[in-house]
Amino acid sequence: MAAMGSLLAGLVFGFGLLVSGMANPNKVLGFLDLAGAWDPSLALVMAGAIAVGAVAFAVARQRTTSFLGLDMKLPLARPIDTRLVAGSLLFGIGWGVVGLCPGPALVALGAGQFKALVFVLAMLAGMGLFELLERRQSDGASKAAASSP
């Protein structure tokens, strides 16, 4: 059931990106180019999505389980830290270089764009690098904890 809900949500999400033009990196770069001929479309995409999302999350906040009976797994409040800021800044640079973020990259891949395949493989490599570094760090931390008196 969770997988069916996911598939449907993924499809609707993809349609949203296609209808809004956000699966097209050229259009996204038109938004990011403030000093050029600026295309404000992306701001309206965010506004439309947040208007609907705000209602959904207000409902979700009141519940401990989803309508399918699954645990409600909303993020816990965490502090704003260096990882959040540095990670977001790095992401923005990559976004600005190509005009693709993860969702549109997957949609462009599905549309048969070879360049999107290159981008998605590099993105997965980046995510894999993160996993490696995280594991090494947690191994290091547990070894340090084991060796401390």
Add this chain to the structure above:
Amino acid sequence: MNIAWNAFTPWHALAGGVLIGIAAAMFVLLNGRIAGISGVLGGLLSPAKGDIAWRLAFVGGLVISPALYTLFFDAPLIQIDAGLGALVLGGLLVGVGTRYGAGCTSGHGVCGLSRLSLRSLVATLGFMGSGFATVFVIRHVLGV
């Protein structure tokens, strides 16, 4: 500021945005989770038991959406100007950055702002700011 009125598509943008909002709503109300695409995808690289099918289904839905879309509408315009080197560099930065920053445009930008998360607001201002700066440098300083 010079607005590109010929490129601006307000109604399509709003309609597509509403669809994205509906998708995020479905995801949280049915599955109880945040529709953050970098998180859903990244979680597949260190999968926990029982945690794979819904992730693959969501990614699969995104990937097959263009095929389904073109059954009803004209094929969407997708223009990627970046060269191979830029694609690899950009992909790596997006992969590492979204995982360290714990989210991307969907998780922080749409879901996070929808639930009034201060962390997500900081993240969104961060990646939008560095996105604006990057495009400024590439187009107006380097003149590429």
